[in-house]
Amino acid sequence: MDKLQKMIFEKSVVIFSKNLCCMSHTIKTLFLDFSLNPTICELDKINRGKEIEQALAQLGCSPTVPVVFMGGQLVSGANQVTSLHLNRSLVPMPKRVGALWL
Numbered sequence: 248m249d250k251l252q253k254m255i256f257e258k259s260v261v262i263f264s265k266n267l268c269c270m271s272h273t274i275k276t277l278f279l280d281f282s283l284n285p286t287i288c289e290l291d292k293i294n295r296g297k298e299i300e301q302a303l304a305q306l307g308c309s310p311t312v313p314v315v316f317m318g319g320q321l322v323s324g325a326n327q328v329t330s331l332h333l334n335r336s337l338v339p340m341p342k343r344v345g346a347l348w349l
Contacts, residue, residue, distance in 0.1 A: 250295075250299075251299055251302045251303070254286065254288070255316045255319055256319040258285075258286040258316075259285075259317065259318060259341065259344045259345055259346035260278065260283055260284075260285035260286065260315070260316070260317050260341055260344070260346045261285065261286045261287075261288065261315070261316045261317075262274060262275055262278065262285050262286070262287045262288070262313055262314070262315050262316075263288050263290060263299065263300075263303060263308075263311070263312055263313065263314040263315075263316075264287055264288065264289055264290065264312050264313050265289065265290050265291040265312045266289050266291050266292055267291065268312055268313065270312075270313055270324075270325040271312050271313040271325075273313075273325065274313040274315065274325055274328055275287060275313070277328070277332060278315075278341075281338065281341065283341055283346055284346075285315075285346075290311075290312060300312070306321065307321075308321070308323075308324065309324075310324060312324075313325050313328075315328055317340050317341060317343075317344050317346070318340075318343065318344030318345075322340065
């Protein structure tokens with residue numbers, strides 16, 4: 248989906264989420280605690296959310312939420328983001344894409 252690709256490449260940090268998903272909430276909170284301003288796309292709250300979710304699945308995102316992209320690159324879902332955070336590899340990533348200026 249062109250709209251999906253455009254959003255992923257135009258924004259520094261994009262999180263695809265569902266409002267009632269506890270893992271989505273955890274990942275969004277983590278990024279907001281870094282004082283980032285990610286673009287958050289709540290798939291259960293927008294028109295065409297199911298289509299975007301299907302497009303994410305075609306990109307290899309499983310499960311489809313939460314999914315994080317930084318600098319146009321797939322970071323992955325909650326497990327990978329949490330692992331990156333625990334081994335201190337996550338914070339440098341938004342710095343590299345210009346989303347964090349600390």
